[in-house]
Structures are given as C-alpha cells and as structure tokens.
Amino acid sequence: MNVRTIGAVLAGATLGLVATGVSAATLDDIKAKGFIQCGVSQGLPGFSTADDAGEWTGLDVDYCRAVAAAVFNDPKAVKFTPLSAKERFTALQSGEIDLLSRNTTWTMTRDTSLGLNFTGVTYYDGQGFMVRKDLGVASALELSGASVCTNTGTTTELNVADYFRANNMDYEIVAFEKADEVVQAYDAGRCDVYTTDASGLYAQRLKLTNPDDHMVLPEIISKEPLGPVVRQGDDQWFNINKWVLNALINAEELGVTSANAEEMKGSDNPAIKRLLGTEGAYGEAIGLGNDFAVQAIAATGNYGEIFDRNVGPDTPLGISRGLNALWSNGGIMYAPPVR
Amino acid sequence: MTDLSYVRTQEVPHEAPPAATTGLVGWIRENLFSSIPNAILTLFGAYLIYLLVPPILDFAFFSAIYEGVDREACLAEGGGHVGACWPFVEAKLGQYIYGRYPLEERWRIDLTGFLFLILLVPALIPNAPFKNINVILLLGAFPLAAIILLTGGAFVIPVWLWALTVIIFAGVVGLALMPVFAGQGTVSDSKGALLAIAGAFIIVALIYGVLSYDFGLIAVETPLWGGIMLTLVIAVTGIVASLPIGIMLALGRRSDMPVVKMISIIFIEFWRGVPLVTVLFMSSVVLPLFLPEGVTFDKLLRALIGVALFASAYMAEVVRGGLQAIPKGQYEGAMALGLRFWEMMGLIVLPQALKLVIPGIVNTFIGLFKDTTLVLIIGLFDLLGMIQLSFTDAKWSTPVTSHTGYLFAAIFYFIFCFGMSRYSIYMEERLHTGHKR
Numbered sequence: 001m002n003v004r005t006i007g008a009v010l011a012g013a014t015l016g017l018v019a020t021g022v023s024a025a026t027l028d029d030i031k032a033k034g035f036i037q038c039g040v041s042q043g044l045p046g047f048s049t050a051d052d053a054g055e056w057t058g059l060d061v062d063y064c065r066a067v068a069a070a071v072f073n074d075p076k077a078v079k080f081t082p083l084s085a086k087e088r089f090t091a092l093q094s095g096e097i098d099l100l101s102r103n104t105t106w107t108m109t110r111d112t113s114l115g116l117n118f119t120g121v122t123y124y125d126g127q128g129f130m131v132r133k134d135l136g137v138a139s140a141l142e143l144s145g146a147s148v149c150t151n152t153g154t155t156t157e158l159n160v161a162d163y164f165r166a167n168n169m170d171y172e173i174v175a176f177e178k179a180d181e182v183v184q185a186y187d188a189g190r191c192d193v194y195t196t197d198a199s200g201l202y203a204q205r206l207k208l209t210n211p212d213d214h215m216v217l218p219e220i221i222s223k224e225p226l227g228p229v230v231r232q233g234d235d236q237w238f239n240i241n242k243w244v245l246n247a248l249i250n251a252e253e254l255g256v257t258s259a260n261a262e263e264m265k266g267s268d269n270p271a272i273k274r275l276l277g278t279e280g281a282y283g284e285a286i287g288l289g290n291d292f293a294v295q296a297i298a299a300t301g302n303y304g305e306i307f308d309r310n311v312g313p314d315t316p317l318g319i320s321r322g323l324n325a326l327w328s329n330g331g332i333m334y335a336p337p338v339r
Numbered sequence: 340m341t342d343l344s345y346v347r348t349q350e351v352p353h354e355a356p357p358a359a360t361t362g363l364v365g366w367i368r369e370n371l372f373s374s375i376p377n378a379i380l381t382l383f384g385a386y387l388i389y390l391l392v393p394p395i396l397d398f399a400f401f402s403a404i405y406e407g408v409d410r411e412a413c414l415a416e417g418g419g420h421v422g423a424c425w426p427f428v429e430a431k432l433g434q435y436i437y438g439r440y441p442l443e444e445r446w447r448i449d450l451t452g453f454l455f456l457i458l459l460v461p462a463l464i465p466n467a468p469f470k471n472i473n474v475i476l477l478l479g480a481f482p483l484a485a486i487i488l489l490t491g492g493a494f495v496i497p498v499w500l501w502a503l504t505v506i507i508f509a510g511v512v513g514l515a516l517m518p519v520f521a522g523q524g525t526v527s528d529s530k531g532a533l534l535a536i537a538g539a540f541i542i543v544a545l546i547y548g549v550l551s552y553d554f555g556l557i558a559v560e561t562p563l564w565g566g567i568m569l570t571l572v573i574a575v576t577g578i579v580a581s582l583p584i585g586i587m588l589a590l591g592r593r594s595d596m597p598v599v600k601m602i603s604i605i606f607i608e609f610w611r612g613v614p615l616v617t618v619l620f621m622s623s624v625v626l627p628l629f630l631p632e633g634v635t636f637d638k639l640l641r642a643l644i645g646v647a648l649f650a651s652a653y654m655a656e657v658v659r660g661g662l663q664a665i666p667k668g669q670y671e672g673a674m675a676l677g678l679r680f681w682e683m684m685g686l687i688v689l690p691q692a693l694k695l696v697i698p699g700i701v702n703t704f705i706g707l708f709k710d711t712t713l714v715l716i717i718g719l720f721d722l723l724g725m726i727q728l729s730f731t732d733a734k735w736s737t738p739v740t741s742h743t744g745y746l747f748a749a750i751f752y753f754i755f756c757f758g759m760s761r762y763s764i765y766m767e768e769r770l771h772t773g774h775k776r
Contacts, residue, residue: 042718043731050728052430054439081562082718082728087624094627180741187738206410206736316410316733 026098026230026237027071027287035077038064039097042082045203046311046319047103047123056080059310060101062300063122063228063245067099069299070244070292089114092231099241100229103199110229119241121227124323124332126220127159128198130205133215135192140219144169149182149191151175155222156196163221183207197224202317220323239286247293249335250275251302253326258301261294274338282338293338303333398422399746413737423743424735431729435747438565438720444557447488448568454481455575463762465769478579483549489572491558494550501547508540561639565720567751569639573646573711573721578704580647585654586693590684592659603655610652615713618645623717642714650707657699661692694770701763705756723748 030036040048040060048058065075081097092100093115103125104110106118129140129148137143140163150156152175164171174191176182183204186194194201198220205211228245230238251257254272256264265276273279277290284290300306304326311319325331355361359368371381402422404413413424428435437445458477461467486492515532564572591603610618622641630636665688673683693700715724726744729735 042715042720042724043728045731045733045736049731049733050434050439051732051734053442054434054437079560079562082720084716084718086620087718090624090627094630096627203731203733203736206733207738207740209415209738316736 026234027240030071030098035079036064036068036071036099037081037097038078039081039083039088039091039100039102041102042084044103046199046315046317057310059123059306060103062306062310063101064099066248066296066300067241067244070288070296073295075299089116092116092229103226104229106225106227115232116229117232117238118227118229119238120245121225122245123199123226125197125199125224125226127156127195127222128201128220129217130194130201130214131192131217133213140217141167143193146193147172147174147191148193148195149174149186150195151179151182152177159222160195179204199319202319206316236287240288243286244296246335247275247296248303248306249333250338251293251297252304253328256297256302257305258298261297265294271337410735410737413739421739423746424737424739425743427735427740427743428747434725434729435566435722437568438725439563440559444559451485451488454484483546487554491556492550493553496547496551504543508536511536561637564639566725567722569719570711570721573643573714574708576643577646577650577707581650581654584651586658588651588655589658589662592655593662607652607655610649615649615710616716618649619713619717638717639719642717642719646711650703653703657696657703658692660699661696662688664695665692697763697767701759705759708756709752722751
C-alpha cells in the first residue's frame with residue numbers, strides 16, 4: 001500500500017467518501033459495482049432529458065443503456081450523472097463517471113490533450129440555418145443581405161462570418177446572450193435567419209409561434225461530430241464502447257432490430273451471425289459475452305431505431321436523418337465490419 | 340330690559356364634514372390626489388398597473404390552457420399566442436416536488452415533510468405546550484429521521500470512527516479527572532462532569548447505532564433527489580446550521596483571545612469574500628481534482644457544506660451587529676452579578692442582541708432560500724433546475740412552456756419567502772418590549 005493509496009483511503013474514510021477505486025480495468029470495476037455511471041447533459045431535447053415519469057431519455061441516454069445492456073444484459077444497470085459543459089471532462093478524468101455521453105464535439109485537442117478518447121460518432125451535427133418558408137429561400141447561398149440571429153461569443157458567430165465571406169455575401173449579425181432571447185427575436189421577425197447547431201435548430205423551432213412556417217436549410221457549414229468519451233489508458237473499455245456503437249450501426253445496416261434480434265440469430269447471413277455472436281468469439285475479445293450485440297440491440301434497438309425514437313421525423317423534433325443516414329442511404333454513418 | 344347676553348345651553352349639532360373629505364372620495368383626495376405631484380404619481384402608478392397586471396392575469400388565468408396531454412394542447416390554433424400551459428406543470432408536478440426520486444419511494448418524502456410540519460408548526464406558535472420536547476424532537480430526532488428516511492439509512496459507520504469517538508471521550512474523561520490525578524479533589528467532585536460525558540457518549544453511540552441500523556429501506560442516492568424537496572433540504576440545512584455557527588463566529592470575532600478572534604475573522608472574511616457560485620463550483624469541479632484519483636464524495640454533501648459555511652459567515656456579521664448594539668452596561672452588569680461568560684451571553688446579551696437583529700437574520704434566511712437555486716450550476720436539480728430540465732422535453736416544447744415554468748417557480752418562491760417575512764414581523768411585534776416607539 002503506497003502513500004497515495006493510504007491517503008485515498010484516509011481521505012475517503014474521513015469524509016465518508018466512497019472510494020470507487022479507478023483502476024486500469026474499468027470493466028472489472030463496473031462489474032464489481034453492478035452498474036455503469038454515465039455522464040449526460042443537464043437537459044438537451046432529444047439527446048438527454050427527463051420524460052414525464054422522470055426517466056432519462058434521449059439519444060445520448062440510449063447509448064449508455066446499450067452499453068449497459070451489452071455488459072449486464074440489463075439496460076437499467078446504468079446511473080446517470082447530469083453534467084454541465086464545464087464539469088464534464090473533470091468528472092470523467094476524476095473517475096466520477098465511467099462514460100461520457102453528452103453531445104460532446106470530437107476535436108483534436110479534446111482527443112489528444114485531455115487524457116480522453118472519443119469512441120466514435122453518435123450524431124453528426126453541424127451549424128445550420130433556419131428561415132421562414134415565405135422567404136422563398138431554398139439554399140443558404142441565397143441568403144445574401146440577410147440579418148442573422150445567433151448567440152454572442154460562440155464559434156457559431158465566427159462560422160457565419162467565414163461562410164458569408166467565403167461566398168461573397170453580405171449579412172448583418174443580431175446577437176443575443178441566451179438561446180431563448182435569440183429564438184424570441186427570430187420569432188418576432190427581428191432577423192431573417194436563425195443559426196446554431198442543426199440539432200438545436202430543430203429543438204428551438206418548437207418554441208416558435210408557428211413551427212410549420214419555418215424550415216431548416218440543407219447546408220451545414222461546420223463539423224460537429226458528437227460522440228461518447230472514455231478515459232484514456234483502458235483499451236478494453238475503450239473497445240467495448242467503440243464496438244457497442246459499431247454493433248448498433250451495423251445492426252441497422254443488416255436489418256437487425258430490437259424486435260427481430262433473437263430470431264436473426266438463426267440467419268444464414270454470415271455478417272449477421274458474426275454480429276450476433278452465433279459465429280466466432282468477437283464478444284470475448286473485448287471481455288464481454290459473444291451475444292453482447294444481441295443484448296444491446298434487443299434493449300435499445302439499432303442505431304436507426306434509437307435515432308427515430310428520440311429525434312426522428314415522428315418525434316416533435318422531427319429531424320431528418322441527413323448526414324446521420326447510413327452510408328448506403330446517402331449519409332456518412334459507417335461502421336467497420338465485425339470480422 | 341331684556342338680557343341681550345346669550346348663553347348657549349346645548350352644543351350645536353356637528354355639521355356633517357364636507358362631502359369631499361369623507362368616504363371613498365375623501366380618502367382618495369387625501370391619499371392619492373393631495374397635491375399636483377401626487378396626482379401625477381397616482382395616475383402614473385395606475386397606468387403602470389393597467390399596463391402590467393391585466394396581461395399577467397390574462398396569461399396566468401384567463402387565456403391559460405388547463406387541459407391537455409402534450410404540446411398540441413398548448414399551441415394556438417393557426418399561430419398567435421395562448422396563455423400559460425398548465426397541463427405541462429401538471430404533467431411535471433411530480434418531478435417538481437420529488438425530483439427523480441423513485442415513484443414507489445415517494446411516500447418517504449411525504450412522511451419526512453409531514454413530520455417536519457407537525458414538529459415545526461407547534462414550535463413556531465409561542466403558546467403551544469410541550470415546547471421543550473417539541474424543540475428536542477425537531478432539532479434532535481427529526482434530522483436523524485429525515486436522513487434515514489430520505490437516504491435509506493443503514494450507513495456503514497467505519498471502525499476508525501468508533502475508535503476516534505472512544506479516544507475523544509476517553510480524553511475528555513481524563514481531563515475531567517485531572518484534579519483527582521493532581522490530588523486536588525476527589526472523584527465525587529468530578530461526578531457531575533463524568534455523568535454528562537457518559538450521557539454524551541451514550542447519545543453519540545445511539546446516533547451511530549440508529550444511522551447504521553438497517554430499516555429495510557431501499558437506498559436512494561442523492562443524484563435522484565430534486566425539485567422542491569431538494570430546495571427545502573438545502574435551505575433548511577443551511578438555515579439550521581448557519582444560526583449556531585454564525586453566533587459562535589460572531590462571539591469569536593468579538594473575543595479577546597487573539598487566536599479565536601483571528602480564526603473567526605479569517606473564516607468570515609474568506610467566505611464573505613467569495614461568491615456562492617464560486618464556492619459551489621470549487622466544490623464540484625475543482626475539489627475532485629485535489630482528491631486522490633477514484634475518490635468521490637457526495638455532490639449534495641459538498642454543496643450542503645458549502646452553503647452552510649457561506650450562510651454562517653453572513654449570519655455571523657448580522658449577529659455581530661446585534662452584539663455591538665448592546666450597551667456596555669449590560670455586560671458590566673452581568674459581570675457584576677458574577678455571571679460567567681456563557682451565562683452572561685446566554686442570559687443577558689444574546690437574548691437582547693438576537694431580538695434586535697431578527698430582521699437581519701430573516702433577511703439572511705430568505706436570501707439563502709433563494710440562493711439555493713444556484714446549485715443547479717453544479718448539476719443538482721433543485722426546483723428551478725428541475726423546471727429548466729423539463730423545458731428540454733420536446734413533448735412539451737411550445738412558445739409558452741418556459742414562461743409557464745418560470746411563473747410556477749416565481750409563485751412557489753414568493754409564497755415561501757413571503758411566509759418567512761410575515762413570521763419575522765410577527766416575532767418582532769411579540770418581542771418588541773422596550774423598543775416600540
């Protein structure tokens with residue numbers, strides 16, 4: 001027992017703390033405590049929010065549940081820690097959470113200098129534009145001379161500047177401190193265009209007086225790949241998270257859904273067999289059961305189901321798949337094969 | 340010769356006062372239109388009321404939506420604005436009150452609240468009987484019961500804590516017996532002290548025992564706490580902790596003992612010098628970095644400690660104001676009577692000082708009550724946090740959703756703060772002896 005450990009035990013004991021004992025093997029720790037501690041946002045429509053019963057729902061939340069199902073065969077074996085943007089990385093670094101699934105943009109700095117690893121992309125977001133339909137605009141390239149509502153002091157403002165300058169268009173920025181102010185200003189007609197991340201545009205649209213009178217333009221002018229994050233230095237846990245996500249995406253591609261996951265086990269398709277663990281020992285390689293993908297898919301559905309349930313066209317948000325469609329459907333959602 | 344002098348034998352009946360000075364008209368002339376500037380101010384005020392009140396009432400009640408199951412109900416037909424979306428509050432009310440506490444365990448919060456009420460209300464009524472038992476139950480037994488009910492109890496009291504307790508008590512017993520060891524007395528001299536120590540030890544052991552006893556309640560972790568329940572937990576803890584700590588600090592700051600005085604000053608000035616947001620933020624974001632890797636401790640506990648210490652520093656200054664208002668003669672009189680320090684403070688000075696600063700104390704309480712909403716920046720969902728979280732539910736997202744939520748929060752906070760304020764005024768009236776002009 002080195003001094004640091006003794007210190008930890010003492011500090012823990014003194015303050016009535018719980019030593020979670022972060023070690024190299026996160027999976028062992030998780031199995032020992034019986035649940036995954038997952039960091040989510042403090043409320044983002046469609047990604048992590050509490051429903052009427054107080055249960056966490058959303059795309060980010062469902063990913064955590066999928067991982068829990070893959071490890072424990074129980075999507076409820078997960079506890080959520082709502083985190084602010086400032087707290088999120090500290091919470092992961094300090095071992096307070098095992099997994100961060102909180103609409104976090106994958107950037108080089110975050111990936112390389114914070115001691116963290118991004119395990120993939122759950123949602124390709126990017127800055128978009130919303131306009132009134134009666135403006136008669138079909139593309140962002142027709143927005144010359146427009147006044148643009150946005151938040152102050154964020155990269156959105158810079159992105160707009162770059163985009164309009166690169167395309168030789170005039171514009172006027174109308175900036176506000178709070179997202180709600182921006183929406184109200186846009187709703188009141190103080191500007192022609194509202195710009196923020198596309199997922200945010202759809203969420204804010206619901207707060208407009210007549211949501212149906214507004215449309216989101218197809219152009220996306222920045223790259224905001226959102227993905228789950230784990231601590232660096234535990235390749236097994238990293239692989240588990242990476243491959244649960246890949247399994248969900250592959251499942252959609254192969255037509256495996258929460259409803260048919262069990263019967264698909266009997267499929268003749270070798271790709272499905274490998275994914276669902278009836279052939280090969282791919283699950284064992286990452287320290288899980290070979291049917292980890294079946295468990296995950298049965299619990300939350302494949303990527304497409306998760307998307308549709310939380311943010312898709314049939315939800316109030318009504319976000320179309322766009323970039324998040326499978327590569328075979330014109331999007332860029334692509335997972336390496338299980339082989 | 341007729342007597343021209345005339346002596347009235349009856350009083351002339353009073354003339355009725357001029358119509359313009361009596362009744363409603365008179366009152367209005369007297370109070371609202373007594374001069375031209377007053378008339379202008381009155382008209383301006385009336386205009387402001389006309390401008391503000393009808394739209395608020397209209398939004399909150401007349402145009403409000405009262406029934407519905409999702410956002411569709413609160414959308415105006417073909418655009419335009421509707422009033423408050425009360426079905427949204429109704430759907431989320433459970434969360435606003437209990438946070439994300441498990442549904443089947445919510446009775447524990449109800450029971451805690453009920454116990455609190457039946458102990459608090461008689462304690463607040465001056466003439467209620469059994470005051471002593473009541474206060475002991477409220478300040479001694481109730482916190483224990485609340486901790487066990489809300490968390491589930493069955494704490495693991497580590498062996499070292501027991502050992503520490505035994506060592507401390509052994510030390511105190513040793514000190515109490517010091518005269519005996521020194522040959523300056525007999526054991527019977529120290530009997531009272533020993534009895535008190537033994538009693539204290541038994542109470543501590545009892546508390547440990549109750550806390551570690553498994554009542555068969557399911558453990559509910561603090562991240563699931565939220566809503567009004569969390570607001571009250573933080574506010575009540577802060578209020579209950581800040582008064583005694585504040586009094587101690589105030590006495591310490593006025594003490595002649597340099598170390599005590601120094602520590603009190605440093606403590607008070609440190610906590611008054613940093614904003615509460617910073618304290619909470621430090622406790623939530625920075626503290627985990629100092630702790631050894633893998634050691635976490637409850638976020639709510641961190642926030643509670645932060646809020647309590649912060650409020651204590653303010654309370655200390657309020658109480659010190661009261662202490663300074665007590666004339667020196669009171670201290671000297673108490674000393675002349677042969678009272679020792681604590682008797683002087685407890686019997687003569689503090690009762691007068693605290694009575695003087697009731698408005699300041701209640702002011703601090705109300706400020707603290709409202710400051711509890713700041714915990715939402717560290718990811719604790721108090722009432723306001725819960726309300727803001729519910730805005731992100733796309734099922735209820737409409738133009739009026741956030742207005743409705745904030746209106747609900749405003750009503751809640753107003754009722755509580757106004758209640759505290761009225762009670763403090765009542766208390767001042769009751770204790771005004773010798774100060775009323």
